[in-house]
Amino acid sequence: MAGTDAIVIGAGLAGLACALALSDRGLRVTVLEASDTPGGRARSWTDATTGDRVDIGPHILLSEYRNLRAMLERLGTHEQIAWQGRRFLLLADQPQLEIRVDPLPAPLHLLPSLLKAPQAPMHDLVSNARVLWRTLRLTADDVQALDAIDAETLVRRLGVTPHFIDWFWRTGAMTLMNVPLGECSAGALLQLFRFLIGVSGYEVGLAKVGLGDLFAPAAIRAIEANGGKVRFGAPVAGLIGDASATGVRLRDGAELHAPRCIAAVPPDALRAMLPPHWTGRHGLFDSFARFKPSPYISSYLWFDRKLTREPFWSKVWTPRTLHYDFYDLSNIRSGWRDRASVIACNLIHSDRAAGLSDDQIVQAAVREAAEFVPGAADAHVTHASVHRIPMAIPSPHPGTERLRPGPITPVEGLFLAGDWLDTGLPSSMESAVRGGWLAAEAVLSTAGGRAEAIARPVPTLQGLAALIGHRSLR
Known part of the structure; x- marks a missing residue:
């Protein structure tokens, strides 16, 4: 594409964070997204039956997510997070247990x-x-x-x-x-x-709007206001180049060229885009096959009545537990406070439930929700939606931590962005933004020597913890 300084593959959180940072610094950026919806693994859309905005799966945020918060402040959407004060977690156990972040020096704050x-x-x-x-x-x-x-x-x-x-x-x-x-x-x-x-001193935060609505629409507007482009329905079939990356080939055969390409997609998707002579020449790319997805199932249940005033809770492990975290969106979303309960829940590591139908998933979700809010057993589910997500994150199996790459690859002009990079954090929304900004730093360092620190550092130890752990992690 004429006049493009960088092509970003993927309009998820990492891709949009990278593109935003580059476009804010004067680069002409084109973002290519295979689907018709931005946000990647944090996207949102309108439920066809209820008209409500739903997410691919609900998530919590932390106040110490410095990169994500900085991005939301840049976009003007940071006030769309409902912070939960000192409550860190409510365990739906016998008896119930509230875990709080007390005003004590680390590591005593949870004690x-x-x-x-x-x-x-x-x-x-x-x-x-x-x-x-x-x-x-x-x-x-x-x-x-x-x-x-x-x-x-x-x-x-x-x-x-x-x-x-x-x-x-x-x-x-x-x-x-x-x-x-x-x-x-x-x-x-x-x-x-x-x-x-x-x-x-950190707090849990919950999105008062659709999760993808926190960042995707505002990021796209900002990128396009800076002269960039965001294209949907533009799946990339492969990267182009011999010794260096010079562009991408779309699935329809069209080719787009730029001196820098940033792949902000999961490792399995990236590996499918690589030319065969790159994978044979560079061992880094072969390691991508060792990352395996951790799938999950996220269900949304619309009830005919209000069941609880609690915004979120979690179950503890048992051999039979299917759903772990639950969110009553009627107590979280803006303007929903007087509505009947809309409970979203996640069935994590869902390979163990692969044989269950959607109806069975919904029945299990209602049954497990009723263990915390007994009224769910007698309430009527007026509508339900089950989302089967192939990958929540790349599974952090033994041996994968050392495989997490940095943003720079052996191929000149090709950079990586994503939550699965070596960000110093587990795969998460915060890791995605930090990974996107680390990629932007790497790109800028090759674009006229404009090296700049964009990514916020991982928080360091505080209080008594700092005295004990005086050795640096990074």
Whole structure:
């Protein structure tokens, strides 16, 4: 395409973040999106039956998502987040347990809630001492070394009691890492755990509008106002070039050319776009085949009555648990407060439910919702929508943490963006934005020497945690 400085493949969060950063700095950017809807794995659309905006799946945000918050502030949509104060999580357990972020120095800010939990007697909590010490002293080399084993093996080796492993660590692996504990990289899980216990004062945020509506429409307007273009229904069949990337070939045969191409797509989609002589020449591209998707099923249930005033809650792990996190959108979305409940829930790592029909998924969702809000069992579901999503994130299996690449590839002119890059964070919306901005930094460094720090750094340890973990992770 004449006059284009950079082509961005993918209009998800990473692609739009990268394109926005580049266009804000004077580059002429063209974004190519295969579907007719922007947002990628955080997209939103209008439900045909109810007219409500729904998401591919609900997500929480954290106030320490510095890159995502900076992007939303740039777009003017940051006020569309409902912050939840000190409540971090409401566990739908027996009994219910509210976990709060207390005004104590890290890593003590979550301790008061755990000390009140009858599910975690003192000997269970104390059994985590070696895990806590190992986590706070974690370095980048440690993350790579621990990536060789699964998280269940590690916490057992470090002396955590079987009960606490089931109640806490299995729940955390499923809800935060999207895989079972025994299939999760120990390095990846401890890196996230370090963030949660090493930084205090953060809040959970929930989108008051459709998740994709937080960023996609405003980002597209900004990119186009800067002279860029965003094209939908433009699937890329392959990248063009020999020793360097010179453009893309669309599925309809058309070719677009630019000196820089940024692939903001998942690793499996990217691998399908690579010319065969690149994959044979560069080992980095061969490693993409080792990333496997973690699928999930997200269901939306419209009820005939108000069931609860709680905005969100989570179930703890059991061998039978299907849905872990639940959101009553009537208590979250702007202007919905007086409506009947609209409950969205996620069935994580959904391979285990592959044989269930949509009706069976809905029945299971109602049954598990009723364990927290008993009225759901007697209420009528007026409408339901089941979304089967092939990939929530690339599964953080043992061995994958060390495979996460940076934004620069061995092919000149080809850059990578996405939540699966080595961002210092688990795959998430925050990691996607940071990955997009790291790619923009790399592109700018080749465009007339305009090197610039765009990506916000990963938060460092605070309080007592900083004294214990005086070694740097990055």
